[in-house]
Amino acid sequence: MAGYTEHKDDVIRRLRRIEGQVRGVQRMVAEDVYCVDVLTQVSAINAALRSCAVTLLDEHLACCVTEAVARGGDEANTKVVEATRAIARLIRT
Template sequence: MSSYQDKKENLKTRLKRIEGQVRGLHKMVDEEKYCVDVLTQINAVKGALNKVGMEVLESHTKGCVTNAIKEEEKEDEIINELMDVVFKFTNK
């Protein structure tokens, strides 16, 4: 079971909106819209994806990570895995 289960519908709604934004970007490129306008939309999509990612990351930390530590699993391994995910997510 995922730790973001209670946010699933909200996440799916946001991802559908992002999907629409990406389709809009495709159309903008197809129509050769002004570069700055395309770049602005790309930045908006990146921001929206980052927000979704942060919600999933927060749920993972509060759910999966917390539960694993409470169950006395190898705390160092759990924290290392979390930090790997955080670094991958935040490095661009």
């Protein structure tokens, strides 16, 4: 089960909003909108994606990792390493 199950509707709503923002940027480019205005919107999209990613990561830590650590064993170590790698990917972007 995914850790974000309880907040799935919120995550989907955020992603749909981001999708709309991306379509808006496509329209801006098609309409030759000023470069800085397009870049401002791209920055807003990046911020929205980061926010969504942090929400998903928080849910993963609170659910999947916490449950695995409570059970202990190899699965706990695997989940912690997995979370660490996910965090590393997020901070690289």
